[in-house]
Structures are given as structure tokens and as C-alpha cells.
Amino acid sequence: MADDDTKTPLxxxxxxxxxxxxxxxxxxxGTKSPVCGDLLGQLEQSYAExxxxxxxxxxxxxLGYGGGVIGRYSDLPEKYxxxxxxxxxxxxxxxxxxxxxxxxxxxxxxxxxxxxGLTNMHGSTGDIVFLGTRTDQLEPAFKKLTAAGFDLGGSGxxxxxxxxxxxxxxxxxxxxxxxxxxDDLTRSYxxxxxxxxxxxxxxxxxxxxxxxCVASIARADLSIIGTWKGEIQQDAGAxxxxxxxxxxxxxxxCDRCPTRCMTYERGTxxxxxxxxxxxxxxxxxxxxxLGPGTERGATILIGAKAPIVQGALLSSVLVPFVPxxxxxxxxxxxxxRVWEFWDEYGKNRERIGELIQRVGLANFLxxxxxxxxxxxxxxxxxxxxxxxxxxxxxx
Amino acid sequence: MSxxxxxxxxxxxxxxxETQGKKNLKAGDLTKAMIAKHGEADCTKDLCKQAIxxxxxxxxxxxxxxxxxxxxxxHKEGAAPD
Numbered sequence: 293m294a295d296d297d298t299k300t301p302l303x304x305x306x307x308x309x310x311x312x313x314x315x316x317x318x319x320x321x322g323t324k325s326p327v328c329g330d331l332l333g334q335l336e337q338s339y340a341e342x343x344x345x346x347x348x349x350x351x352x353x354x355l356g357y358g359g360g361v362i363g364r365y366s367d368l369p370e371k372y373x374x375x376x377x378x379x380x381x382x383x384x385x386x387x388x389x390x391x392x393x394x395x396x397x398x399x400x401x402x403x404x405x406x407x408x409g410l411t412n413m414h415g416s417t418g419d420i421v422f423l424g425t426r427t428d429q430l431e432p433a434f435k436k437l438t439a440a441g442f443d444l445g446g447s448g449x450x451x452x453x454x455x456x457x458x459x460x461x462x463x464x465x466x467x468x469x470x471x472x473x474x475d476d477l478t479r480s481y482x483x484x485x486x487x488x489x490x491x492x493x494x495x496x497x498x499x500x501x502x503x504x505c506v507a508s509i510a511r512a513d514l515s516i517i518g519t520w521k522g523e524i525q526q527d528a529g530a531x532x533x534x535x536x537x538x539x540x541x542x543x544x545x546c547d548r549c550p551t552r553c554m555t556y557e558r559g560t561x562x563x564x565x566x567x568x569x570x571x572x573x574x575x576x577x578x579x580x581x582l583g584p585g586t587e588r589g590a591t592i593l594i595g596a597k598a599p600i601v602q603g604a605l606l607s608s609v610l611v612p613f614v615p616x617x618x619x620x621x622x623x624x625x626x627x628x629r630v631w632e633f634w635d636e637y638g639k640n641r642e643r644i645g646e647l648i649q650r651v652g653l654a655n656f657l658x659x660x661x662x663x664x665x666x667x668x669x670x671x672x673x674x675x676x677x678x679x680x681x682x683x684x685x686x687x
Numbered sequence: 688m689s690x691x692x693x694x695x696x697x698x699x700x701x702x703x704x705e706t707q708g709k710k711n712l713k714a715g716d717l718t719k720a721m722i723a724k725h726g727e728a729d730c731t732k733d734l735c736k737q738a739i740x741x742x743x744x745x746x747x748x749x750x751x752x753x754x755x756x757x758x759x760x761x762h763k764e765g766a767a768p769d
Contacts, residue, residue, distance in 0.1 A: 358750030448756035488756030489714045
């Protein structure tokens with residue numbers, strides 16, 4: 293790269309202000325890796341020309357794998373030779389993103405030896421993302437990763453790396469063991485993860501409670517969100533402590549309940565549990581006083597996606613409640629039926645949520661053998677014109 | 688009687704070779720074509736899965752990404768610099 297090209301006035305603007313800057317971080321990494329200078333140079337040129345200079349596609353994995361590597365090449369290889377190849381490797385993250393510092397050092401050492409040293413911890417699907425390497429470094433990097441107990445994650449038309457919140461490892465609200473389920477699903481579907489069998493991507497995310505810390509309802513094709521049956525657990529003493537410490541329970545808790553299912557009168561909190569929609573607001577505001585009920589499990593939802601080919605979708609309820617101990621078995625049976633249907637009728641690059649929209653939820657439910665239940669209705673119909681056919685007798 | 692995985696892999700390879708450059712085939716396309724050719728009694732989805740695995744592990748075919756994942760013959764990547 294010529295000396296004039298080392299100036300990056302446009303990128304430098306991204307270093308201003310109090311927030312963290314990826315430009316600053318890449319410059320810092322540049323003291324160790326020659327890739328970073330060319331990366332910034334090409335990005336500066338892209339900003340100046342308002343034109344991307346990456347060519348995408350082609351290579352997808354290491355030997356035997358159809359996912360885990362995202363091929364990327366510069367279309368200015370003579371000018372920026374250090375980023376002529378700039379492939380990304382997706383590495384399957386540990387459930388709940390728990391690492392020892394040794395594990396993180398191992399990952400960084402591997403990537404400094406075989407790649408740019410730049411990482412993204414973590415990508416939006418949850419994987420450890422290794423940014424920038426050459427084709428000839430993919431196999432050696434993979435060999436060292438597997439020796440250290442890691443594996444590649446999903447990409448392309450495969451099941452993507454399942455992810456989960458920290459669950460019962462750190463959170464008292466987790467209604468099932470998200471990490472165990474995520475680990476089980478990851479190990480059970482290695483073939484679907486590494487050898488793309490589907491019309492398009494398929495994401496699974498496990499959230500321990502309706503707070504949905506991994507945003508599964510917005511991003512996962514199959515969302516598993518912890519919930520409970522029965523009454524919210526209450527600790528009257530702790531409620532009194534919240535009141536004594538100045539919390540306005542009526543205003544800040546009861547009045548903000550979306551279904552107004554609770555009242556606070558003369559020091560007593562009364563909850564109409566039948567009306568509770570598990571929004572978690574009251575539990576979030578008074579964590580020491582309230583907690584999820586004791587009969588715990590999860591709701592299984594289907595069909596969310598971020599906007600790529602078509603617009604964004606939120607998940608729809610598929611099974612309203614599955615007891616925690618039956619979750620893994622139920623999900624595996626459901627997935628078999630859902631994938632069978634998607635395989636048969638899904639168009640190329642059509643997510644499962646889009647397919648359900650296209651064929652209709654009723655047809656989809658019929659095909660996978662589930663009966664419709666009221667919990668599947670997200671809102672009552674607002675169209676008053678209902679057309680129905682009568683038989684010959686006028687009935 | 689179920690078709691042998693090796694001959695299923697050969698059939699798939701032939702199909703991929705014939706359509707190379709004209710149409711990209713996904714794993715699902717190959718599976719449907721093989722079941723249509725040999726019948727559901729002799730050719731199951733599981734057999735097709737094993738045949739695809741054989742093709743990939745033997746390096747006769749590779750996975751490629753063109754907006755989706757496809758199974759193709761090994762090729763020099765068009766995007767790769769010389």
C-alpha cells in the first residue's frame with residue numbers, strides 16, 4: 293500500500309466521541325498484523341467511493357464441511373495484497389458464552405497465527421467470529437481449533453449454531469436448563485450444522501424466561517422461551533421492603549402491567565394470575581419479591597427472522613407449554629416434522645416463517661400434525677366481515 | 688432392495704456434472720431427483736444423505752455458496768485472485 297493510502301480521514305472520524313471505535317481497535321491490532329493496514333485502506337476507499345470492494349461467495353468450509361467459512365476476496369488485490377483473501381471463520385461458541393481465560397487465549401493465539409488476529413465476539417447468531425484469513429490457512433486453523441476442543445459453526449443453508457442465554461448457570465428466572473438443551477441440540481444436529489441440507493438457514497435459540505435475553509422471538513426460526521404455569525411466586529416481606537424503600541408499587545409495577553392483572557392496596561399485592569401474559573415487568577422491578585411460578589417449562593415458537601430476502605417476522609406460538617423435562621424430546625420430534633415439510637415445499641432461500649406465511653398457518657399445522665389452540669392467536673381479528681359458506685339448507 | 692450408497696453417489700455425481708454451469712443443485716434437489724428416479728421403496732432420504740456425504744468426503748464434489756448452499760464439482764473460485 294502506498295504511503296498516501298495510509299491516511300484514513302473518513303475512518304478517523306469514527307474514532308471521535310466517547311464510544312468504542314472499531315477503527316481504533318483495528319489500528320491497535322495493526323501493530324501485530326500487516327492485514328490491518330490494508331483492511332483500513334480498502335475500507336477508507338470504499339467510504340470515499342461509496343462502493344464496496346469485497347467479493348463474496350465460493351468457499352464455504354474445510355474438507356467435509358459445507359459451512360463455517362464465509363469466503364471473501366478483495367477486488368483490489370494488487371493495491372491491498374494483505375486482504376486479497378479475507379475469509380471469515382465462524383466457530384461454535386460454548387453454550388451461554390462461558391469461557392475460561394485459557395480458552396480465550398487459545399482462540400486468540402490460533403487466530404494470530406493463522407489469521408488477521410481480528411475477532412468479533414460474538415456474531416449475531418452467537419458464534420465466535422474470526423475475521424480475515426487466506427484459503428491456505430483454513431485447514432491449519434481448523435486443525436488447531438478442533439485440537440483445542442472447538443468446532444466450526446453453521447453458515448449458508450444449514451442449521452445455524454444454536455445459542456442460549458446463561459440460563460440456570462447464573463439466572464434464577466430460568467425456567468429450564470437452556471445450556472443443557474442448547475448443548476444437546478448442537479450435538480444432535482451436527483450433520484444439519486455442517487452439511488447444508490435445507491432451502492435456507494435455520495436458527496434455534498433458547499431463552500430461559502420471557503425476558504428473552506437472546507432475542508429468540510425476533511431472530512430464531514425456532515424459539516424456545518422459558519415460561520411457567522400457575523401463580524407468580526410472592527414474598528410478602530420483600531414486597532413490604534420494596535414499599536418501605538420508596539418504590540411506588542401501584543404506579544411503577546401495577547399500572548405498568550400490560551393486562552392490569554395486579555393491584556396493590558393496604559400493603560397487599562394481589563395478582564390475578566389468569567390474566568398474566570408473562571411480560572416479566574413486575575418480576576424485573578421487584579426481583580427479590582416476585583419470581584416465576586414453580587411449574588416450569590417453555591413455549592416453543594416458530595418463524596422469526598431478521599430482514600434479508602424479505603421483511604422481518606416475529607415468532608408465532610407452536611406449542612404453548614412443554615414441561616422442562618420433556619423439552620428436548622418434544623423439540624426433536626417437532627423439528628423432524630417441520631424440516632420434512634420445509635424440505636418438501638420450501639422454495640430456495642425461503643425461511644420457514646415465510647413458508648408458513650405463504651401456505652397459511654392452518655395448512656402448516658395440519659401438515660405437521662398439530663391442532664390449533666387459542667394461544668397461537670397473536671391478536672383477535674379486526675376485520676368484522678366474516679364470509680362463510682352455507683349448505684343447501686341455508687345452514 | 689435398497690440401492691447401494693456408492694451407486695447413488697455415482698448417479699448424483701452424474702447429475703451434478705451434467706448441470707454444472709447451467710443450474711446449481713442443493714442437497715434437497717439431489718435427494719428429490721434420486722427418490723423420483725429409484726422410487727421411495729429403494730431410495731430413502733437417509734440413503735441420499737449418506738451418498739452426499741460420500742461425494743463430499745471423497746472430494747469428488749464440494750459445497751459452494753452462491754446466495755445459498757449448493758453441491759458442485761470442485762472448481763477454481765471465480766472470485767479468487769490469481
